[in-house]
Amino acid sequence: MSARDLSVLASVILIVAMLIIPFPSWLLSLLIIINISLALLVLLISMNMNEPLQFSIFPSLLLLLTLFRLGLNVSTTRSILSKGEAGDVVETFGTFVVGGNILVGLVVFIILIVIQFIVITKGSERVSEVAARFTLDAMPGKQMSIDADLNAGMITEHDARDRREKVGKEADFYGAMDGASKFVKGDAIAGIVIVMINLIFGIIIGMTQQGLPIAEAATRYSLLTVGDGIVSQIPALLISTATGIVVTRAASEGNLGQDIMNQLLAYPVMLYVSAFTIFMLGVATPINDILTIPVAALLGIGGYMLSKSPKENETDLMEMEEEVEQDEMKSPESVVNLLNVDPIEFEFGYGLIPLADTNQGGDLLDRIVMIRRQLAIELGLVIPVVRIRDNIQLQPNEYRLKIKGNEMARGELLLDHYLAMSPGVEDDSIEGIDTIEPSFGLPAKWISEEMKEHAEIFGYTVVDPPSVVSTHITEMIKNNAHELLGRQETKQLIDHLQESYPILVEEVTPNPLSVGEVQKVLSKLLKENVSIRNLPIIFETLADYGKMSSDTELLAEYVRQSLARQITNQYVQGESTLKVVTMSGKVEKMIADAIQQTEHGNYLSMDPNDSQGILEAVASQVEQLSLMEESPVVLCSPAVRMYVRQLTERYFPQVPIISYNELEANVEVQSLGVVNIG
Helix, strand or coil: CCHHHHHHHHHHHHHHHHHHCCCCHHHHHHHHHHHHHHHHHHHHHHHHCCCHHHHCCHHHHHHHHHHHHHHHHHHHHHHHHHHCCCCHHHHHHHHHHCCCCHHHHHHHHHHHHHHHHHHHHHHHHHHHHHHHHHHHHHHHHHHHHHHHHHHCCCCCHHHHHHHHHHHHHHHHHHHHHHHHHHHHHHHHHHHHHHHHHHHHHHHHHHHHCCCCCHHHHHHHHHHHHHHHHHHHHHHHHHHHHHHHHHHHCCCCCCCHHHHHHHHHCCCHHHHHHHHHHHHHHHHHCCCCHHHHHHHHHHHHHHHHHHHHHHHHHHHHHHHHHHHHHHHHHHCCHHHHHCCCCCCEEEEECHHHHHHHCHHHCCCHHHHHHHHHHHHHHHHCCCCCCEEEEECCCCCCCEEEEEECCEEEEEEECCCCCEEEECCCCCCCCCCCEEEECCCCCCEEEEECHHHHHHHHHCCCEEECHHHHHHHHHHHHHHHCHHHHCCHHHHHHHHHHHHHHCHHHHHHHCCCCCCHHHHHHHHHHHHHCCCCCCCHHHHHHHHHHHCCCCCCHHHHHHHHHHHCHHHHHHHHHCCCCEEEEEEECHHHHHHHHHCEEEECCEEEECCCHHHHHHHHHHHHHHHHHHHHCCCCCCEEECCCCHHHHHHHHCCCCCCCCEEEHHHCCCCCEEEEEEEECCC
């Protein structure tokens, strides 16, 4: 054990000893001074903390200090009644502080008791009780708020864990303070009882055992009793005040002194009003002007100085920021900071600033938060924070979306117009500016607000500019989600899964699969718009097949087959029939024969003429399905699925390629065409 631990144990043993062993007067005086010092120290600490949890030991410390003070009361009472003395400190308080006047001492003691018991202790007890009750009632809401921020990607798992621990500690602290405040109340009652015992039994002992006259016995023991009472009540008052400060302290960036000065003097005009009121009080009443005029002048000067300081502080702050910027530009680290690339950036021209400016009614930031939450649910991936900034190099109404520094999409908005998309049959009466809908490439028009209702009547889909850009952002992030999933993000997903499935994670990583190999499997799923939210099933499959093969392409195929129900529901969407385009046996055999096997994995090596013929056949079938207003889905055998995907993904990235093993048995498959070549 360290010396600090031993000192705390020795202090507790000393408290017990004071209750049993008579202490000499000089030692009692020393302990009384220590008691006052500790109480003053606790008061100062409670004033300088920013939030209650910074002094979380206070409830236990309050109990120990109360026992220490009661132990001192027992020792001084024993010394007063047995020896007729209690040390220099008690005698000094009894003679010097109260002027040797018994009645004055009793009045001062009674006032201290009333202040502590009626005002401070009673209020602290009530505040502690209410704080404990409200803290416990608020715990579920705080926990839900933490979970919501975590799901939205606004905080990390580590931050969420710290915030949950803080919520639990707050509940424990206020619950402990509710109980500890009862000790302060009991200490005040004990002080009254001890004073009465000392006074009554002291006079009796002085008359009967020491043979003192009643007047002398009353004088001597009354002074000692009052001195002992005041000596014990002063630190008790300090501790009670500290208790009140702790339980009424709200979280703040500064301590109590800073908050009082900053908030009390936040309005210099009020100092002028107070100065004028005090000045008129001296003029209109018999109060001496010598008392009121200096106070009024001091308040007025204070108001003038405070009204000047914000302007000076603002000027100094601007100069300081300029100096810091210049120093940063000169420092070598400023060049290093330029190397950082944001995962997702949304840039816009100055004409689109109202989209992001909340003061002008813009809700783009809120929409971004909802997009991140939506994609977290749909894809099972925590989307990084989207950096939003204006760019004067863009056209006023232009915007662009960049992923990892590369431009992925660009568009144009007219804030005072609506985007109207045709139902298939154009209407000449709908006037507007012809354009292309940015998310899906559909022909559309920018129409005025007066034309909006007319367009809706004719079946047009009318969308406001914020919805246009938020849909565009959603689709671009969804289509490029695989680029946002790196090893670091994969490690976060694995750590989150490990909290609920520790054995499963241990069986997959780091052996037989590394984090990088798991990342490649998940990225391949995301690239084909397969959600990775069901990580337990994915890891169950990797645990089964990871020891057999480290080929991430093949492992991704096994995972897809394990997610058959999810993939089926994704394309069937509640219907009983899945309409597909199938691959002919000839084409599948041609692809299978072109597969080259190497020690580093398999790849497709096909004659360019054959691959061109297959792509043209796929394009023909996709075009026919589009004319029939059907979403194209290509169905093939499991052995060639990933190679068909490799062949078509560059030209038809949005056309899903699925295998027979990825369909549920209860789904009816209807072939609307066959991919075949002559």
